[in-house]
Amino acid sequence: MKNHIQIERKNIGKSGDYFTLVLYSLIFFIGFLSIFWEWKSGTLSVMCVIASYFLNHKINLIVHLKWFSIALVLLALLVSWLLQLSFWIFMLQFLALSCIHGVIAFIAAIRDDHIDVIFSLNADNFSCLSPGSDYKGYALNPMGYLKYFKTKDIDSIQQDKQGLLIVVKGEILRPRELTRSEITQILAYFNAKDSALVSALATQDIYRSETEFVWVKVLVFGIPVLLGSLSAYFLGDNGRNTAVTMISLLLPFLLIPLLLTLVNRWKRRSENK
Secondary structure (H helix, E strand, O other): OOOOEEEEEEOOOHHHHHHHHHHHHHHHHHHHHHHHHOHHHHHHHHHHHHHHHHHHHHOOOOOOHHHHHHHHHHHHHHHHHHOOOOHHHHHHHHHHHOHHHHHHHHHHHHHOOOEEEEEEEOOOEEEEEOOOOOHHHHHHOHHHHEEEEEHHHEEEEEEEOOEEEEEEOOEEEOOOOOOHHHHHHHHHHHHHOOOOOEOOOOHHHHHHHHHHHHHHHHHHHHHHHHHHHHHHHHHOOOOOOHHHHHHHHHHHHHHHHHHHHHHHHHHHHHHHO
8 A cells, every 4th residue: 555645637627717718708809899889999908908918028917916007007097188088998998808818828728738636645744625615616726726734633534425525623625526446545545554534523423514504604695695685676676766775785794794603602602512
């Protein structure tokens, strides 16, 4: 049995790259069409986008984004005053047309094959893809959810119907993208070391914690949003009563912190009993 495990995947993030490429392309296409609607500011925006492309080869604009943004706003104010153009139209056109940089970058990323480590384990450390409940963000950037832990902090590791389940300092992890054979390999690593961690915690207790987490999300976020929507529809006359509608939309932002505080107090009392 090896002293370490390393599991790799090829091009795991390409599905997210395709989605982002489509999104950037759509925004750029809208910006391109806007040139025919407002050709003066559109032509100037195209010139600025080309200039920023060459400037980025000499200076990393992401690193100096603050100064570039200030310079862009000052330039937009100056041009809009001299040429009698709309400041906001120029800025929107420039931002939309600038998406061409993202289109070029993601096309290059899709063309290049790359291999990512999705799970790594040794006597000292381990890492895994663990998005929690953020499935949308995970779909766009899977490797952004690669998390690192100390192996000694593992409380329990076991397999259930949903795959591999690891508990680290009370935190429940469900590593993604692992096949059955890879899960078997990981469990065999601990069994070979006569580890008492395999199935150390009762599965029922873990399921209860996961269920509580789901209900907390429903109660804390779902109920305020539902109440606010119903209030805006019925009391606000489906948006016609502006004052009541605005109050109804603000209702979730007031209730969510209050409900979170109440839930946290209830959990602390339950743990102290």
